[in-house]
């Protein structure tokens with residue numbers, strides 16, 4: 333039995349991945365959707381034609397808790413599927429300085445963005461289909477350089493980028509490829525949570541992307557076995573700048589742009 337597994341499938345880019353893979357991945361017998369909000373995933377299933385809807389398996393679970401992993405492990409060992417796509421899209425970020433954000437929010441960000449992603453990947457590895465299997469990990473353009481005011485989130489995404497590139501190399505003997513997706517701001521529910529205490533800079537809102545465009549590029553890049561997927565010219569530019577310029581200089585430019593935006 334061939335399957336695809338998608339976390340963060342109740343919203344935003346994970347949901348979009350679920351829709352596209354359920355529609356286009358003909359070889360998959362089942363598409364496993366994972367998130368806490370069961371109703372949102374049921375709505376996704378109902379938005380699909382009947383033949384595709386029947387493939388959907390909904391796994392309601394909190395990926396910061398052991399129970400979700402125990403359930404997924406049991407399902408995998410019972411069905412022994414071959415995984416064509418594993419998409420790790422569950423993640424969240426809170427904008428705010430480290431000394432102001434509460435400790436629980438910071439550790440939850442690390443648990444979901446880092447620990448859950450590694451844990452699920454590790455659980456799935458024995459079942460990944462050799463030669464054709466693809467892993468897509470949602471990092472962020474925030475992975476390219478440290479981000480004062482979004483420090484823990486950016487660091488968690490640097491982890492995802494580093495881990496994904498290394499794993500991609502480790503898995504080459506099985507011809508399984510890993511793609512780290514590194515978008516800039518994308519119009520999803522992400523900002524409902526991220527901006528609870530502080531808004532993102534206005535200049536970031538100017539480059540906000542549509543989720544379907546980021547996801548389509550991510551899936552294309554994954555099929556082409558690209559280790560990193562970056563959508564849009566501005567984020568490609570940021571990636572280059574972050575490698576050339578000293579980070580302190582980039583921080584100064586970003587903070588000046590932020591202050592100018594707030595004065596306008």
Ligand SMILES: NC(=O)c1ccc[n+]([C@@H]2O[C@H](COP(=O)([O-])OP(=O)(O)OC[C@H]3O[C@@H](n4cnc5c(N)ncnc54)[C@H](OP(=O)(O)O)[C@@H]3O)[C@@H](O)[C@H]2O)c1
Nearest residue numbers: 340342343344345368369395422423472517518520521522
């Ligand atoms: N939007 C952006 O600007 C942006 C930019 C760069 C990178 N990213 C990254 O892209 C990925 C997708 O983000 P998005 O923009 O699509 O955000 P989103 O619309 O807020 O979706 C986040 C998903 O994560 C799930 N999730 C959150 N906490 C969870 C938990 N404890 N257990 C299980 N699932 C959980 C949510 O489902 P439930 O609430 O139902 O559990 C939801 O399906 C994230 O990793 C994010 O960091 C986003």
